[in-house]
Amino acid sequence: MATNSLDSPASERETDAAKDRRDRFDRAVAPLRRELHAHCYRMLGSVYDADDALQEALLRAWTAFDRFEGLVAALQRLSGNERAALLLVDVLGFTASDAAATMGTNATSMHSALARARRSVRKPAGSDRPAPAQPSDLALARRFADALAASDLEGFVALLAPDVTWQMPPMTQWYAGSEAVAAFAQAVPMTLCPSWRTRVITASGQAAVAFYVGERNDAPHQGWSVTLLDVENDAITGITSFLDAALFARLALPPSID
Structure with a gap:
């Protein structure tokens, strides 16, 4: 059976390190596939086009996995609209106006959600423990x-x-x-x-x-x-x-x- 080159970019000469990287990538993207595909479908209106857009997004993620891997962990602490904004703009490459239309909001709210999301994912590792409310x-x-x-x-x-x-x-x-x-x-x-x-x-x-x-x-x-x-x-x-x-x-x- 043929394998998907985006999901399993391995070769016969793949090193153990490369195999480990591939496995970590598969585990990282698995929880996000459904959400990403849904956003693609809402924007494009076609299952086939959404499939293609998702594969393109996964290819971008694979080629920059070191940065993407940290992004996945940070996504878990974002609110729903912040996560959607970040995925649409920074992962799928949508313009802010297109992302706003997909989410049914305006450009101002989109930019605000995106700015909050980017600030959150830039927090260093180990800083997840929340400080008490002021x-x-x-x-x-x-x-x-x-x-x-x-x-x-x-x-x-x-x-x-x-x-x-x-x-x-x-x-x-x-x-x-x-x-x-x-x-x-x-x-x-x-x-x-x-x-x-x-x-x-x-x-x-x-x-x-x-x-x-x-x-x-x-x-x-x-x-x-x-x-x-x-x-x-x-x-x-x-x-x-x-x-x-x-x-x-x-x-x-x-x-x-x-």
């Missing part, structure tokens, strides 16, 4: 939580950077730019959710808010989401809400509160 970030998180709970749209918007993004794993939807984020906040958590309770915490070294939702103000409130905030220059640049009640136990939080 008191100023925790204070900002408290204002964020209070504004959402009180349906204070003006106060909420005042906390946001212009290029802020909001994503909600495992859902695929995300919102880019302060106007889109504010519109979602007003339409859903400020309008459709009857009552909130919040706790400001630190999670993964970031300021975060545990949100509990209740049917009315005097009813029990159940754990709903853990929301991490990215903060730069005293403004919120990224909101990541994990809609998973199981996280409350992992963070030593009660599953419900009054």
Whole structure:
């Protein structure tokens, strides 16, 4: 059976070192294949063209594997939109405008996500352990939580950077730019959710808010989401809400509160 030259660029005279490099490459790209192919397909609209684009990307990655190998490890600490931006622009070679169109966002938000992603992957090895959240970030998180709970749209918007993004794993939807984020906040958590309770915490070294939702103000409130905030220059640049009640136990939080 013929082998794929991109997946197995080996020859009969391949040295042990080369074989080890090939195996490390295969292990490194395996978790990214599906995501890369999906992005190619969204951009090109053809399975066959997406296959070709993916192979071209893997060839680029193979020829510069020493740099790529470190990139793969760093991808694990990026948010979804940051990872997508980095893969589309720096791996697949898309222009920022094409990548923005693929992700359904604007060029400003794309450049911001890409800049944050590049800063993150440039962190030296061994620096993954997060530092504690700054008191100023925790204070900002408290204002964020209070504004959402009180349906204070003006106060909420005042906390946001212009290029802020909001994503909600495992859902695929995300919102880019302060106007889109504010519109979602007003339409859903400020309008459709009857009552909130919040706790400001630190999670993964970031300021975060545990949100509990209740049917009315005097009813029990159940754990709903853990929301991490990215903060730069005293403004919120990224909101990541994990809609998973199981996280409350992992963070030593009660599953419900009054």
